Amino acid sequence: MHNLKKVPYKILNFFYLVVGFVLLVIGVAGLFLPVLPGIVLIIFSMGFIAKGSPRFHKWIEKKKLYQSLQSKRESMPKWLKLLGILFLMAMSIFMYIKILG
Secondary structure: OOOHHHOOHHHHHHHHHHHHHHHHHHHHHHHHOOOOOHHHHHHHHHHHHHHHOHHHHHHHHHOHHHHHHHHHOOOOOHHHHHHHHHHHHHHHHHHHHHHHO
């Protein structure tokens, strides 16, 4: 089993930055192409870039929008998350049976 602590910190940061910028490029293309989910990919890219760059992470934390979202953030109860997952699974199975059945 591989141990992530053996991987140098700079290599992991570089990996996160590369993945982040690739997702950003695909996300921007997704804004113009109806097939790709542009906004979702851009949000994921910001997470990867923030993970790979401490300076970018600090810059995001200083923004008023981020601070207001963090102060209003309330977590969902676990039973509600489980109910949502079960509902989505049931709907997926129902749609699968309806379309292919």
